[in-house]
Amino acid sequence: MKAPSQSETLRVLEERVVGCRKCPRLVRYREQVAQTRRRAFRDEDYWGKPSPGFGDPAARLLIVGLAPAAHGGNRTGRMFTGDRSGDFLYDCLYRAGFANQPQSVNREDGLRLADLFITAVCRCAPPANKPLPSEIENCRPYLAGEFDVIHPRAVLALGSIALRGYLAMLRERGLIESFAPYPFGHGAAYELPGDLPRLFAAYHPSQQNTFTGRLTKPMFLAVLRHIRRHLDRLESAPLGLGASAPAR
Numbered sequence: 001m002k003a004p005s006q007s008e009t010l011r012v013l014e015e016r017v018v019g020c021r022k023c024p025r026l027v028r029y030r031e032q033v034a035q036t037r038r039r040a041f042r043d044e045d046y047w048g049k050p051s052p053g054f055g056d057p058a059a060r061l062l063i064v065g066l067a068p069a070a071h072g073g074n075r076t077g078r079m080f081t082g083d084r085s086g087d088f089l090y091d092c093l094y095r096a097g098f099a100n101q102p103q104s105v106n107r108e109d110g111l112r113l114a115d116l117f118i119t120a121v122c123r124c125a126p127p128a129n130k131p132l133p134s135e136i137e138n139c140r141p142y143l144a145g146e147f148d149v150i151h152p153r154a155v156l157a158l159g160s161i162a163l164r165g166y167l168a169m170l171r172e173r174g175l176i177e178s179f180a181p182y183p184f185g186h187g188a189a190y191e192l193p194g195d196l197p198r199l200f201a202a203y204h205p206s207q208q209n210t211f212t213g214r215l216t217k218p219m220f221l222a223v224l225r226h227i228r229r230h231l232d233r234l235e236s237a238p239l240g241l242g243a244s245a246p247a248r
Contacts, residue, residue, distance in 0.1 A: 035048075
């Protein structure tokens with residue numbers, strides 16, 4: 001019997017994510033938001049379900065975010081779609097060559113990611129954008145499943161919660177012993193044990209960061225270009241030497 005393709009395996013995982021009701025608090029909140037809606041979107045049908053990861057099944061870069069926004073991904077059904085964080089993120093991804101267009105407004109807008117898959121440590125919009133540790137833990141198998149299918153060569157964590165959520169998945173599998181060697185910092189890059197992908201970190205493109213100037217597009221683009229150089233070096237390295245360059 002022919003083994004399922006990456007795309008087929010991701011579709012099965014996507015169905016599991018969309019049907020998930022593990023966290024009663026998040027189920028209540030996401031469905032309440034979908035019913036009441038924001039005035040600007042009162043004529044739209046909200047997604048109101050968990051948002052699965054999406055992108056290129058053969059991606060070398062995995063971006064890990066926090067969670068869908070209540071009136072962004074929870075409305076559109078796609079992460080970083082239809083909100084200010086997405087406006088910032090996709091413009092930068094487009095400039096760095098990871099997306100075919102600089103905007104994302106809905107799931108049918110023609111957006112295509114190149115060499116990139118986007119996911120999050122929590123798949124439901126949480127109240128006040130703050131998922132509980134137990135809720136992140138409930139979502140961890142979905143992150144692990146995507147990681148196993150995609151086999152990324154680089155991971156970019158957006159914010160400290162995403163960083164710790166990704167590291168928790170690795171520690172749970174016995175692939176790292178501690179979080180301590182990998183503190184969060186914008187622009188940080190870490191070489192992890194074995195053949196694990198290099199880990200990068202950046203501030204989350206939330207309005208709290210972008211509107212205050214804590215995160216600017218040149219800052220974010222610098223991280224993406226660092227990742228691009230890393231991937232290019234892997235492509236040109238002799239077989240078996242792709243992970244030898246030290247993190248900077």
